[in-house]
Every structure is written in C-alpha cells, then in structure tokens.
Amino acid sequence: MFELSTPDWNRVVQTEVIDECRILPCGSILIPTNHGNLTLSINEMGIRIQNELKCDVNNYGILVYEPSPFEAAIKSSTTHTHISAKNHRIEIQHSPFAFEWKKSGNTIQKTPNDGHFVRQFRLPPMAKTEEGWLFSINLDAQEPVYGLGEKWSALNKRGQLVRSYNHDALGVNAEISYKNTPFAWSTKGWGLFVHTPSPVTHSVGHANWSQRAYCVLVEDNALDLFLLDGANGALIIEQYTQLTGRSPVPPLWSLGVILSKAYYKDVPELLETAKAVRDKHMPCDVITLDGRAWQDTDTRFAFEWDAKRFDDPAAVINALKAQQFKVCIWEYPLVSVNNKLFDEMARKGWLLKDKRSGQAYRYGWDMSAFAEVLTPLPESGIVDFTHPDAYQFWLESHKPLFDLGIDMIKADFGEQVDNDNMLAYNGDGGKRLHNVYSLLYNQCVYEAAQKYCKTGAFLFSRSAWTGSQRFPSQWGGDPQADWGGLVGSIRGALSWGMSGAPFFATDVGGFYKDTRDPVLFVRWTQAAVFSAHIRLHGIGQREPWSYGSLAERAATKALKLRYRLMPYIYDTMRQSSESGLPVMRAMPLAFPEQGLTHSFEMQFMFGDSLLVAPCTNPDGKVTLYLPQGNWLRFPTKEKYSGHQLLDLTLELDELAVFMPAEHSIPIGAEVENVEMLESDYLQNKDLPHWPEHDLAL
Template identity: 80%
Template sequence: MFELSTPDWNSVAQTEITGKCQLLPSGEVLIQTNHGELTLSISEMGVRIQNEHQFTVNDYGILVNQPSVFAASITSSSTHTQIIAQNHSIEIQHRPFAFEWKKSGEIKQKTPNDGHFVRQFRLPPMAKTPQGWLFSIDLGAEEAVYGLGEKWSGLNKRGQLIRSYNHDALGVNAEISYKNTPFAWSPKGWGLFVHTPSPVTHAVGYAAWSQRGYSVLIEDQALDIFLLDGENGAQIIEQYTHLTGRSPVPPLWSLGLILSKAYYKDVPELLATAKAVRDNHLPCDVITLDGRAWQDTDTRFAFEWDPKRFDNPAAVIDALKEQNFKVCIWEYPLVSVQNKLFDEMARKGWLLKDKRTGEAYRYKWDTSAFAEVLTPLPESGIVDFTHPEAYQFWLTSHKPLFDLGVDMIKADFGEQVEDDNMLAHNGDSGNRLHNVYSLLYNRCVYEAAEKYSKTGPFLFSRSAWTGSQRFPSQWGGDPQADWGGLIGSIRGALSWGMSGAPFFATDVGGFYKDTRDSILFARWTQAAVFSAHIRLHGIGQREPWSYATDAENAANKAIKLRYQLMPYIYNTMKQSSKSGLPVMRAMALAFPDQRLAHSFELQFMFGDSLLVAPCTNPEGRVDVYLPQGNWTRFPNKQKYAGHQVLELTLELDEIAVFVPEHHSIPIGVNVENVEMLTVDYEHTDNLPHWPDHDINQ
C-alpha cells in the first residue's frame, strides 16, 4: 500500500519519448516511450492517454460509452511533437515528457510549471514508480478542485492529499470514506478522470508535493487518463457521466420517508412501530429491517429469515403491506463459515480464494469496532462477483425475497477486499479488486431488483466506486450523532454529488453516540428534507415522538413539507437522470460564475429553484449568502435582494430556504404515503404552484 508521505522525486523514472510519434488509422497517436507504448487521442470529451496494458486487463465495465476520436495531424521534431485535431492542439516535449493542451488557442491544461534547481520540473509530468503511474497537471494560484467522491471536509480539495480507496470508515470524521472515484474537476473548465479499478492517490496542490500542481499516483500497471473538456462543473459532470453512466429515475415511493433503526429486535417491536407511525399520522413509505432485525448474526448472510423470530415471514410482510408500507431489508456480500451455504459456495469456487491455500478465504473482522453496541461478526467468506455463476446465484437468490413482498435492498458493506492474499476467479486480487468490488456488488443487487421487484427497482448502497451512480441510490454511513456528524454528512452528500452521483441520503439524527439531542434531530430532519432520499436511522429510536415535543413538531412539519415537495423533487430527479447533475448542488456547481458564492460550502441548491441553508448549530443561527438577483423566502414569501449575506436566527420549526425571482414550485397534496396519491406527479402543469398557492402545513 502506498504511504501518504512525501516521495523522493529524484528516484523515479520519468517518462521520455524515444521514437517518432505515429498517426494511427483510428485517429489516435502512437507514442513510443521508455515505459512502453502510449496512445493519445482527442475527442469531444477532451484528451485521453492510455498505455498498452489497458487493453489486456479486466476493466469491469466501468465505462458505458467510448468517445468518438477526432481525426488528427502530427508534426514532429527531435524535441517536440504537435498534435492538432479540430480546434484542439497539444504540444508535447519529448525529454522528459511534458505537454500543453490548447482549445481555440486558449490553454486548457498543461504540465505544472513548478521549476526546480535540480531538474526541470519539481513534480515529474509522467513517471513510473514502484507503486504505479504518476501523472501531473497544473494548478493556477487560486484554482479550486472539486469531486473525488464522498468526502467529509472542505468541498474544495485544494491543499489535500486524498486516496481513492473505499473504507468501512466508521464515521464521517476523517479522510477515509465509503464512496470514492478518481474524478475531479475545476471551475476553470477541465476535469480529470482516471479510468481504473485501482487505488489512486491525489495530491491536489498538496504543498508537501507541490502547491502548484495536481498529481495522481495510480496503483496499477494499466494507464487510462481522461482530461475532460467543459466550460463549468455541470458540463464536465455531464461528460464524466456520459462515459461512466447515469442513474435511472427511482420510483416515486422511494422519495417518501424511510424509517429505520439498528435494530427492531423482534416482530412485536417492528409491528408496534409500524402501527405507531400510522397512529401518529407520520408521513412514511418504507420501514427497514436492518441486519440483525431479520437475520441470525452468527449465520448470516444466506437470504434466510431468523427462524427463532420469524416463523412466518410472509405474515409479517403482509401485515406491513396492509398499512401501506414498502419493506426494505439489509444484506452484505459475506457468508458466515457457520452456515452450510459457505461450504457449498466454497466447493463451487464462488467465494474469493486464499492465494496461499487455494481454499475459500476466511475473512476475520476487526472486533475493536463493535465494542458494546454492535454484535461481533463471524468469520466469513466473501462472494466472488467476478465468477459468472456466483454472480448469477447471488442475483437469483433475491427472487424469493421480492416474491414475498420485499421492495428494496439496503446493500451494506463491500469494503472488505483488502488483502493481497485474496484471489478472484478472474485473476485479480488485492488493490485491483478492492474498489471495484463495490461496483460489482451494487450492480448485482440492482439487477436483481430490476428483474424481480414488483414496485420498481431501488437500491440503497453504502460503498461505491466509479459507475455505482448507475444503481440508485447511496447513503452516507455511520455519522456521529452530533453537530459535526450533521456537517460532515452535508459535505459528504455535496462532494458525492460533485463527483457525478445524483442521489444521496444521510442517517438522520446520526448513527452512533446518540445523546437524544432533540434540537439536533429536528435540524437534521429539516436538512434531509432537501436531499434526494430521506431516512431516519441510527442506534436507538428515530421516530419523532421519541424526542421532545417541540422537536417532534418541527420534524413532523418538515416531513409533511417533504411530501408536498414530491412533484418538484421527482421532476428534479428526472433532470438528474438526463444530465448527471445531482439533486443537491453545491454553490460552486450551481453558480459557477459567482465566485463569492463558492465559499459557502454548507448551503446548496436543491434542484433549480430552492436554495437551502441548513442550520448546523443548537442556537438556530444561519448565515446564508444569496447570489446575485432577487430572492423570495420559502414558504413565507419575504423578498430579498441578492448579493448579500443574511444573518438569521431561526425558531426550531423554521427553515432557511429561498427561491429565485420568477421561479415557481409545484406543490403536492398532503398524504401519509404515496399509495394515497390520486394525482399524477409525472406532469406538474395541473398542480398548484407556490407562490400563487400557499403551503398548507
């Protein structure tokens, strides 16, 4: 594993061009180097650089589209080569390799101009290292960089050292996270995407390497880099998601409240909770049976209901259906050695193998994470999704669950492929399999939902990699139940959205270290109303009536508003499905030309028409920047001029939401679940619209 430290750049083997560049019939340019053959191509997407290894390894279907290559011409001298294609030109220096890419005469990207006393460049423009390929591009003095997956700290990654490597992060308090992708972009009009399953380390203006450059270290022998071309973040995300795929529109019922906790211990508690939801008239569409709620922890996961608690699972599902609940159940891609399924799958070669023995690998959990709260998990095998038969078995094993009436799967974990001793059926292991395993897992479970669900496919996954945005939706796992957990969750949602993933949900109220903070719960609920999906979840109760009365009232008011906004949210999701834009849009994404707005990283646009500034402190204080133009407070219709910062103090049941002048919001009806709807939310022309129509809460 690459250590996040300062490498010795004097010792790396810089790439040099060793022969004449050749134009191929495909339009690509073949480049002979001391590190083998490279191809460079120019397309409507921008510039792509690949090596020969890229075509001989498992690519896992990360790309769903290939760019159309422009016809090019080349001119070479002994020291430089120029490539021209349409209005693009690339000037390449031979020794060491360096480049300058221009579009219509303007520089789009280039090798960092960070001179050094000992060598021409402080950062090698391109090099082979013991860990893999190094590639560097330039950063302007104040240039921001966004993306790189679900990250909890500042949205602008400038100055950060980030490793694209999925972790069971156990919270939102560090650099590690569950959902990563080696895709980043700048408001200056370029994006960088590394097409790889392998870990990538990003030194984004990281001063210990170079504050003037952005370097990626790709821990693979294969090289496939896209430099994307767009005027702003929205265009670059559109390019990236054209390459890696976009999400279908989730079913309407998934927009409703998802109720969960870790966990309902038995059937009486589950049914009592469902009854209380309806008795209290809480709008809610989904109730969740978490891992221990329906599985025997010692023998999971084998698609089996715990016989000690569920002698008749169908009756339980029917009882929930009678109350208009959709049902979500939990799974993970591991099989306990205590279950007979382990031996069966091991015999057929359907589990990852131990390189040393050739037998099924036995994964041992780090029990320090479980402490007093979570049950220690058994030694387990890991499903090998690279094995076609294992993949198909896992997919079809979902059929009895969907036949029973289950509506959605919460696909947990997927970060456990961490050992180079693990070997997959396709020959990959360790780092090359670790990240992409999440994509294979997401794809398998979503395809099962597509094939067998009676109410429309929908997936909740925690771990994700490039392309996982094609299988909606994802949630941010395990935040601490405090204000920092709320703030980290908002940043994680926005960062994931800036990385090409349109849909996200948080654990409302926080997952662990719950202190029953009623104000925090109310504010978290209000913030989550303005996310693609909303789920109340954590260790302990998350029903609003389990908190203080004023917090219960504030949360109920917010959730009712959520249901009235469903037609707006649903149509925003349709837009996201077409463009790749997230539902929650950070200010740098929503207002690319208003630089002052970019520094307000906790507020966001929710679709085109709602600016949301969540309250992230117990005092109710909110500072909200209104971009240029005129704005109306939602829903009370106060008027404000833009280009100013408002300092607000909110009552517990108040929200800070604003609408641009001349925008209107379609308003749905007050219902307690989507089964009660008699209105078509596919078309909003016949619905009442705010501000002409008052919100009735």
C-alpha cells in the first residue's frame, strides 16, 4: 500500500502557483494553482489552507468552531507572494509552492529544506497525487512530535510512519489502534491538524520518506489543513479542542470502579459476583453486562435481552440497584442477519448498502480473531448513521434500556466500515466513512444517554475519531495480559491524552492470555487508580480476590485510595472539561520548559499535583525523574529535592507517587460507592487536605 512504502518523488507533480493571488471578501487569500484554487487564511489560531472542495463534501460536524480570518494585505511579484495580517507574515514561493510563516519575526513553520541535486526540494512541499494531497513541513534536528491518537509505542512520534485509520487492533502490540486523529504538535511551538474524515498517513521524520520533514498524505480530494500556533502543548491542545470540541464533566459515579469480565454467563454468576463485592467491602460503583452476558450472540445486536437467560431483566437490574450498583451494558452498531431487525432496517435503507448489488451490505467477520477465544459471529448489517431516520431510530431504541434502570453504555466496535464497496445514505463510500463512523456512533449513543438516562450521561467507547472526545469516555481495548500489555496501555492513554482527549481507561489486568499473575494485576490496578476512569476487565475473573489474598489486600488498598482521591479527581476533570487538557499528562505537557523530563515517557502528572511513576515490571523496581522543585512522597510525606533520578524498589502495596511540596489536595471519605457521599461533596466543602491531614488506608 502507498502509505507503507516509499513514494517515488520524481513522479509526483508538485503544486505551483499559476496566477496572481488576491484577497477574497471573507478575508482569505485565493491562491490559483495547477491543482485548483487554494485559499489561505490567517486567524487567531494560526493559518488554514483549504482547497475549493471544502463546501462540496460531507464534513460530519467534526468542527464545532471555525475561526474568522484576520484582515490581510498581500504584495506579489512574479515569483513570490507576501501576506501580512496583524503580527503574522507568510512568504509563498510560486514554483514550486513553498512557504515560510513568521510571527513577530520568529519562524513558526516552513517548507522543509530537504534539498535535491537537480530540483530545489527532494520531496514536494505540496502535491496532488493519485492517493490524495501531500503536504510537508519542516522538522528541526531532534525535534519531537506528539499526538496522532492512541498509539502504543514511543510518545514522541519522531521517526515513525503513522496512519490515522481506525482498526479493531486486537491488542496494543502494533502501530494499528482503535482511536486516531490527524492532529500532532511539537514542543517547538506549532501544531498540525488535518480536518478530514479520511485516512491520513504521517511520515514524522520517517527516514524512508525524509528525516528532515513531517509529511502528511491526506487520502481525499478535499483538503483542509490547520497549522496551529502555541507556545506549548497545552495551548495547542486548547486550540485544537476549541476547534473540535471538549468533553462535559462526566457524572461522579463514573469515577468509581467499573467491574467487568468477558463475561458473566448467567444471572446467578452475575448476582453472586455483586454480592461478593459488597460482602468483601470492595469499592465499586458499576457492574457490566458484556456482549454475551445479556445478548444472544447469534442474533445480536437488537436491544433485546437473551430470553433463555433473562426471563425478567427488570428483576435483575433491581437486584443490582438494591446493592447500590450502577449497571453498564454492551452494544455494537451491527445487526445479525439472523434477527428480524436486519430485514426491517434493510427494507428502510437504514443499513450501509453494497455498491455492487444495491442491497444491505452483509459484513463477514474475520474468524481468525475468534475460534476458541471469542464466540464466532454471524454475518451482520452495519447501521447507517448518515441516514437521519436510522440515526434517530438507533438513538430512541435506547429508551427502554434506560427506563429499565441502565446507567451506562459500553459502545464497542465501530471499525468495521472497511472497504469501498460499502455505500452510505449520504453518498460516501467506505473509505471516506471509515474513521468518522466512530464519531457518528459515539455521538448517537451519547445523545441517547443525555436524553434518557436518569443518572447522568456517560459513554464508554472503544473506537474514536477527531471530535469523539466530546462524548466521554474512551477505553483502550484488549491488551495482552502481561507486562508489555500494561506498558502499551499506559502509553496509549498518554498518547490519546496528548491528542486532545481528556478521559481514558484501560482493561485492568489485561484482556487476553491471562496467566493469573497476581503481581501484574496489582501493579495494573495501582496504575489505573491514577486514570480518569478505572475498569477491571478481561477474559476471566478480574475480582481482586480471584488473584489470591496478597493481591486482594494490595489491590483493595489501591482502590480505597482511588475513592479518597475522588474530590481531587473530580476537580481535575472539571479543569479538563474547560481546557481540553487530559487528566493523565505526559511530561512534555506537564513540564514544557523542563526538557530533561520529556524522555521519561512512563511517568506522568495526574492533574496538577500528583506525579505518578507506575511499576511496570515484576521485581518492583521503578526509575523516575523528579522535576525541579521540592517534592513530597505520597502518601508517606517523605521529602525529596527535584532535578534528580530516583531508583526505588516498591513493596507490593507501595506506590511511586509524589507531589510538589507547595501543593495540597482535597481528601474524601473512605466509602465503597459514591452513593455514600455527602451532597456537598462536589464543592469540596470542609474537606481535609493532604499533606496537612494524614491519609490512613
């Protein structure tokens, strides 16, 4: 495939300016080129480059805000055009198209200076290819780049070839991932966002393309690029989320422990587990009925309970409610051909169609992912969320579930729009719909929760695209149950956070290939305490006592700490909702001026005040860097000077967490679920603060 190979730059026709540029009435600059007209505008966030197809394609509501162009002036010669607006200056070279953007005299970005023996540039600054638009910007030597969605390897994407294309990744071990966005930023003070639903390939100083350039290949005929200007990552993320939206604050109960497994096979197992949680005084707020727990796999998904196991669903929900549990149920946006709903939706045109036959597309699953691990699935239709009636039907079909007492939807899958034989009601094919399908699905289910849920709207989604951060929250799917799975999950959380998404959770304990490793489970639980949301989930039991008594004590101690930290976590979530900053903040976000911290990618700030270094190996050893300043060990209050490397060996129930000495954080009551909290809890009225108040667990 083109995006995974080295393009032949000699065969690419570079963009050239072919006529005089002029100012349009809206304030943008019209740039006539051999690849059609482009417009360039300077605005409060930076610069925006678009082609003339912007208004002729489906944009899917990805943007929630469009900045107005500044009033500009231009000066042209036969070879260059100079654009000025406020304190911005842009020089455009005509042949080939190249640019340099300065603000207050300082260069923010420019065309890469990757030269060639014969022509001016080795790779085109801008071009229209068979695959789509190619655009290149400069990378200084050793300049880091962050973002690009949920990725499992190094947070600094420098040297990587990354494709913004959602996959059912079946783990955290490769480049492919469930949540992508074509948004990246550098600590040098710029960001790049491609406003598109289509796949985008990013060569981030990837040596096969150019080690001196960041190149994007936008696999679409439409082009809409934002080059953002911000002094640091936090300000660039603030701009990106102003464009694409921010999350509301989730309900308080969603901060509690979500207990799950794949899967509770019948009602007795479900209710016995719930009773054990309360009998053992394990902190927990939500219990989950995964896909096969409440649906008949052969006929799912149709908003109906498996009658063979649930002759009275209301009684089951009421029994869980009586024990102060919120209830989460699973769904996905596919309908089995074995369910009568398939024929009904196909007849109404509410499923994606097959271009070849004009009939509802029948999606066939890749059975290599199932076999003995997961139950094989039948052919299915895919809900067409571009059809207004289908969207409304799917949204309203949630009402009986919420009326029954369901509190939360686990919106799984969403990556199955995977070939261009699929056709949507709005005219787009599978390639253009593939990524943004997640956004439409997330939005539909979240709006259903807003309309019908009595306990506050909250969504748990696996697949996501630009804008999905507006619908909290997301989880990182299906990690391998080993130390590498834990490491990948932490990196995925931080990378997604650096991409403008504030809330994340992992499958604590790992999803597949579980070896019942008690130390791994404890360390994963401890790490997840310091995430926006926390869910114990995988194939097999994830209740702490299932790993033995030592693990149960250590994991329960960590979960109790989570509940004591709830007022601090909730305050942090409010801050995230206002700014777009993630709850888990990687070092380049948290300490932009302290470059030495940036290479420590396995530690992070949890909000403003807690530095967390998860233990990611079985021997309890942790190496971390304390930034400049004075620090207190949490919760023991030992004093440490910053600007030093620490090597610690932790006991099983011990954490590597630190707080700046001048900070304090509110501490809540020791409770087993949020319904036990006082009504003024969210205002932090009269709560004790650590370190003034001892934290006994």
